[in-house]
Amino acid sequence: MIERLELFPHVIEMNYQGRRRLGCCVYLVFDENDWALIDIGYEDTTDEIIEMIRKLDFPLANCRYLVATHADVDHIQGLKRAKELLPNAKIVGHPDTATALAKGDRIITYAEIEAQGISIDLPTIKIDEKINEGDTLKLGSLELEVWHTPGHTNGQLAFRMGNLLFSGDNIYRDGCVGNIDAHHGSDIPDFIESLKRIKASDVEFLLPSHGPVFRKDDEQLQKTIDRLTEYQHMADFGTCAVDWPLLEEWDEELLQGFDPNKA
């Protein structure tokens, strides 16, 4: 037996519990006899994490859900192994996550980034139950409200439990956001809407999928929203940008002519 280190009542995070960095955040939410994991991380830490959970005195047969916030390999690679160890648990995720994992999509999951020599095993994972906006996951007397928060990738879900939001890759403690990348299905206008929704909510704490938890800070969220709003008009973001104002300036100049004295 090891002592449970609860971040909040009913919430344990496995990196924090282990007092060292294992990978993405793995949240264990529990009440009465039920518990669930939000993300599991890479397969090479799955056995260790589940062994830790056993030592925390959570019966393995009582795991109700293995939740995938989205399909990225660093969040879900261990799901197949976790399901072997926790056969009573249902793997749940957004329909787009189910599609990406069923077909083993190596691009959208970041298992393959050929230009950088990144090639990671991606087991075929079957989502047992598709969940989406408006659904609720029940654990004992707890209820986790499912939020669809697209932007980083279309299939990303967040989960609200009282004053806490398990916020996925929407925003981190330093105001950074999850990778914006066309091949990943990122959408900047959707991302902005997801961040605005988080800002407008009365959630008090954000429990992200990477790095430490933090108190929701509306000023910081607004800064991030403003930054992403600029991204929409920057060539840096390629096909993720919605326009590029310089092209209009160029159109004008093509008609008016270039004057080196005004350049």
Ligand SMILES: [Zn+2]
């Ligand atoms: Zn991530």
